[in-house]
Amino acid sequence: MSNTPVVQIENLMKQFPVGGGYFTALKEINLQFETGEFSGLVGPSGSGKTTLLNQIGGLDSPSEGDVNVLSMDLVGATHNERAALRKEKMGFIFQSYNLLPVYTVFENVELPLILNKVDSKVRKELVEQAVEWVGLTDKLGSRPSQLSGGECQRTAIARAIVHKPRLVLADEPTANLDAKNSHQIMKILVNLNQELDTSFIFATHDEKIMEYLKRIIHLDDGQVTEDELIAQPKMS
Numbered sequence: 001m002s003n004t005p006v007v008q009i010e011n012l013m014k015q016f017p018v019g020g021g022y023f024t025a026l027k028e029i030n031l032q033f034e035t036g037e038f039s040g041l042v043g044p045s046g047s048g049k050t051t052l053l054n055q056i057g058g059l060d061s062p063s064e065g066d067v068n069v070l071s072m073d074l075v076g077a078t079h080n081e082r083a084a085l086r087k088e089k090m091g092f093i094f095q096s097y098n099l100l101p102v103y104t105v106f107e108n109v110e111l112p113l114i115l116n117k118v119d120s121k122v123r124k125e126l127v128e129q130a131v132e133w134v135g136l137t138d139k140l141g142s143r144p145s146q147l148s149g150g151e152c153q154r155t156a157i158a159r160a161i162v163h164k165p166r167l168v169l170a171d172e173p174t175a176n177l178d179a180k181n182s183h184q185i186m187k188i189l190v191n192l193n194q195e196l197d198t199s200f201i202f203a204t205h206d207e208k209i210m211e212y213l214k215r216i217i218h219l220d221d222g223q224v225t226e227d228e229l230i231a232q233p234k235m236s
């Protein structure tokens, strides 16, 4: 059912308790994402990008409204059901890479496959393929401390896509990288989007990322202010 939306958000509101009251971080969010999208949540710091990405990842629950991801109603689902959805069908990329320092590139990328109980021979093939996609075949045995920032993020990308997820969420993936590495990362991600038909949702305020996006959803003060389809994104 590839015409079912990958993500459907209805009347989402999110409040956090602060002091004696509440701070409303997201309000009246209605959004839909389709298969194969390459979209970004864009807005100033504090506009609610990470809060919204966490809602889509089922990492936090809404105060009001509904979030449906890959045909699962996240509000009605149990903690374990949401965890299984993340493990099996989603990938995550963070600003800070979140690699395990004592593990090699191979072992870091292998981790999602171990969690998904993939057989070791298939694991090896999938890891080698993912690492080749990000151009790190010669670093399979290296540990994160022996890699540059760009290489760490490429390792994290391989880990995010090794199990061929349906949806990848990337929160400020280039925030710690220089321009050259940022462009390299975005080119890799555009190619993966096209090869794997994986949907990507970014949270960013980096102009270098925005050039590649096919859809830009502007957030301000917890609300969508503009939902823009880009006619000619870079590399499309």
Ligand SMILES: Nc1ncnc2c1ncn2[C@@H]1O[C@H](COP(=O)(O)OP(=O)(O)O)[C@@H](O)[C@H]1O
Binding pocket: 016, 017, 018, 023, 025, 043, 044, 045, 046, 047, 048, 049, 050, 051, 052, 203
């Ligand atoms: N757990 C929390 N408790 C209280 N306030 C929060 C919490 N998480 C986020 N916020 C607030 O919600 C707003 C949006 O935060 P965030 O989604 O992290 O913004 P962005 O990712 O766009 O920079 C900010 O004002 C932030 O301080």
Ligand SMILES: [Mg+2]
Binding pocket: 049, 050, 051, 171, 203
């Ligand atoms: Mg953020």
